Structure formats: structure tokens, C-alpha cells
Amino acid sequence: MYFALTDEQQELVRTVRSLVGKRAGSLDLRAAVATDPGYDEELWRALCEEIGAAALAVPEEYGGAGFSYLETHLVLEELGAGLTPSPLLGSGVLATQALLLSGASDACRRLLPALADGSSRAALVWADTEGRWPLAGSGVTATPGEPWRLDGRATLVLDGVGADLLVVVATTASGPGLFEVLPGHEGTAVAATPGVDLTLRFADVEFTGAPARLLTADAAELLPRLRAVGAIATTALQTGAAQRALDLTVAYLKERVQFGRPLGSFQALKHRCAHMLVAVETARSMSWAAAWSVANAQDTVERQAALAKSWCSDAFSMVAGEMVQLHGGIAITWEHDAHLYFKRAHATAQLFGRAAEHRRALIPQR
Incomplete structure (x- = not known):
């Protein structure tokens, strides 16, 4: 095809x-x-x-x-x-x-x-205190009533600080549910959490009897799809960053002269760049295939997510590591962007499951 x-x-x-x-x-x-x-x-x-x-x-x-x-x-x-x-x-x-x-x-x-239209921002509250996105619910529990009340703590809430709306995965007596909470209401505390990647903003959210509106009491079927979409979206960030890391590295090797020759003229470095190119191109293919499965509501979304996230995480980590190595000493300085790509690679490798977790999910259960 x-x-x-x-x-x-x-x-x-x-x-x-x-x-x-x-x-x-x-x-x-x-x-x-x-x-x-x-x-x-x-x-x-x-x-x-x-x-x-x-x-x-x-x-x-x-x-x-x-x-x-x-x-x-x-x-x-x-x-x-x-x-x-x-x-x-x-x-x-x-x-x-x-x-x-x-x-x-x-x-x-x-x-x-x-x-x-961008006039309002929302954040998904799901990851538990161990930094995982469990399909059985979350570290937040929901008690029925008028209104429902939420108690518990969630971590790794992307853009949680300043969000106008919190969409919360919470555990009910009958299973996982999805709730709407407006930040700033009683019983809701949002605190920024520093991360290794300065370009991603995370927050911890703690609920203490926070009032909430029920969106659905049966979220068991949607959570696997939602986690898959999160993983696939993360591969888009990884693929774009890996491509730019490759482009910046190739440009540097063409400009940097050593022993009277551009670094890019040395065959050993050409081979390393070729490996980076293969990693980037295959990552993009995997990422686009997974995105296509979401766009067309395929039954294979979760499998495609596992394939793409495991491959793209490893590919980006390799490319970012090579970017640092091939830029030499300047790559570890604050002024150069190489360390930012390296940090983005390691941060996104953890989002919505590590590569090893996704590969394990692909193994048929006996």
C-alpha cells in the first residue's frame, strides 16, 4: 500500500x-x-x-x-x-x-x-501515584451523590496548571468512570510538578471531597482506546523532534571542520547518520500508520499504538543520543538545543507506557 x-x-x-x-x-x-x-x-x-x-x-x-x-x-x-x-x-x-x-x-x-476555538483549556486527570495510566480506574475514587464527590490524587497531568476544566478518570463502585470538574472548586488542589523536559508542563491534582459531574459511569471500554490515542499522539512529537535532531546534526557535520575536512566527510560519521535516517523514516511510517488507524476508527488502534510507541521511543532516544555525541562538547551546553532534544526523548519515552511495556502487550497471552 x-x-x-x-x-x-x-x-x-x-x-x-x-x-x-x-x-x-x-x-x-x-x-x-x-x-x-x-x-x-x-x-x-x-x-x-x-x-x-x-x-x-x-x-x-x-x-x-x-x-x-x-x-x-x-x-x-x-x-x-x-x-x-x-x-x-x-x-x-x-x-x-x-x-x-x-x-x-x-x-x-x-x-x-x-x-x-482555543478560548478554554482542559486537562485529563488520570495517571496514578506511580505514574501509570491504569485501565481499571485511577488513584481517584468517586462517591455517588448530588453532586458526585471525588477523593484521591493523580499525577502527570499535562497542562493541569491553569486549565479551565479537568476531565477526570475515577474509580467507582462499579468500575472506572469519567467526570467533569472545574478547577478552583472546593476540594481541588493543583500543584505544578517539575520535570526533566522543560517544554512539557505537568501537575499533581489532589481531590478532597471535590464536587464533580458524571460524564459516563462506564469508562471501561473507552480507557484502552484513550490510552492508545495518548501514546500515538506522543509518537507524533517524537517523530517530529527526531527529524529535526537529524537535520541539525547533518547540518553541523557539514559545517564543522576537523583535520582540514568537514566532519561529514568521514565515512564512520556518514554511517551513523544513515542509521539515524533509517530510525527517523521508520518511526514516521509507524506513527502515521497508527494515526491513520485512529482517524479511521480501526479495531487495531491499540495494537498499532503499542507498535508505534515502542518503536518511536527507542528510535528517538537513539537519534537524540547520537545528536549529543556528534555535536561534541557544545551539545551539553545550556545554549545549544541538543540537550533539550535529549530530555524530550527521555520524557516522552515514559508517557503512556515505556517501550518494554508496549512490547510485552504485543505478546499473545496463553
Whole structure:
């Protein structure tokens, strides 16, 4: 099968790349990370208003653009290339997909339009205190009543600080459920958690009798799909960053002269770059195939997620490590971006399951 992007999808990629590049000229990565929200608010507003980045995978009936997840995936890949921090993964993918998968049409009509146009941000609260995304629920328990009450703690909440809405996976007496909580209500405490990757913002969320609105009491079937979508979206960031790491390394080897010759002319280094290229191209193929399965609602989404996440995590880690090695001493300086790609590789390798966990999931159970 020959798989390639359509003309419209290619134009989307070019537009996002141009917009991100122009904005980076006035507010670079380090300056954006140092702001209170942790990302360039002007860029995020432009992505939502000019491109509709957060609306691409939202149906038109809920105020979206009515495209598919694949288009969102392509935007994530471009943002990943520049390590561009934004709420797209946390709000535009994780929380938005959780609402769509819940089947709560009234809640979708009420909440998704603001998420789609970027005027509101949401965060998915799920990972337990061990940093895992359990399919049986979470470290948060829900007690029925009017309203429901939530108790417990969740970690690794992407863009949790400053979110206007929390979509919470909680354990009920009958199994996992999905709830809506507005930050700032009584019994809800959100605290920023420092991470190795400065471009990703995490938070811990603790509930103490926090009032919540039930979205669905039967989330057992949607959680595997939601975790798979999270893993696949992460591979978009990994693939984009791996490609940029390769490009920067090749450019450096062409410019850096040693022993009277460009470093790139040495055959041993050519071989290492060739291995990096193979890793990047195969990672992109795996990532796009998984994104296509989500966009077309295939039954193989969870398997594709395991294949893509395991491969892309290892590929990006290898490419980032080679980037540091081939840049020599400058790669470990704060001023150079190589260490940022290395940190992004290690951080995203943990998100939604490590490579070894996904490979184990692919082994048939006897």
C-alpha cells in the first residue's frame, strides 16, 4: 500500500511550520518556557484562530472543523520538531478525545466548542501515584451523590496548571468512570510538578471531597482506546523532534571542520547518520500508520499504538543520543538545543507506557 499525505494535508504542514518559524523569531523556545503558562500564548492563539489546530478532530456538530485525528497528528509532529510547548496534546487531544469517547453528547455540545476555538483549556486527570495510566480506574475514587464527590490524587497531568476544566478518570463502585470538574472548586488542589523536559508542563491534582459531574459511569471500554490515542499522539512529537535532531546534526557535520575536512566527510560519521535516517523514516511510517488507524476508527488502534510507541521511543532516544555525541562538547551546553532534544526523548519515552511495556502487550497471552 502506498501511503502519502494529500495536497491539503501537505499545505497544513507547511502552514504550521511557517507560523511556528515566524513566531520563534520573536519569542524563542526558552523565553516561551519561562512565561507563567509555559508556552507562547500568541502562537497558541494563532494556531487556533488561523489554522484551527484544536478544532481539526472535533466534529462540526460540536463546534469543530470536522476533519480527522490524522490532521491533528500532523500538527503535533510539526510542534514536536521545534519542541514547541503548547496545550494541543493535553487539551486538544487527551481531554478532547476523552469527551468524545465518553459518548456524553450534552457535555460535548457544552464543552467542546470552547476547547475547539482555543478560548478554554482542559486537562485529563488520570495517571496514578506511580505514574501509570491504569485501565481499571485511577488513584481517584468517586462517591455517588448530588453532586458526585471525588477523593484521591493523580499525577502527570499535562497542562493541569491553569486549565479551565479537568476531565477526570475515577474509580467507582462499579468500575472506572469519567467526570467533569472545574478547577478552583472546593476540594481541588493543583500543584505544578517539575520535570526533566522543560517544554512539557505537568501537575499533581489532589481531590478532597471535590464536587464533580458524571460524564459516563462506564469508562471501561473507552480507557484502552484513550490510552492508545495518548501514546500515538506522543509518537507524533517524537517523530517530529527526531527529524529535526537529524537535520541539525547533518547540518553541523557539514559545517564543522576537523583535520582540514568537514566532519561529514568521514565515512564512520556518514554511517551513523544513515542509521539515524533509517530510525527517523521508520518511526514516521509507524506513527502515521497508527494515526491513520485512529482517524479511521480501526479495531487495531491499540495494537498499532503499542507498535508505534515502542518503536518511536527507542528510535528517538537513539537519534537524540547520537545528536549529543556528534555535536561534541557544545551539545551539553545550556545554549545549544541538543540537550533539550535529549530530555524530550527521555520524557516522552515514559508517557503512556515505556517501550518494554508496549512490547510485552504485543505478546499473545496463553
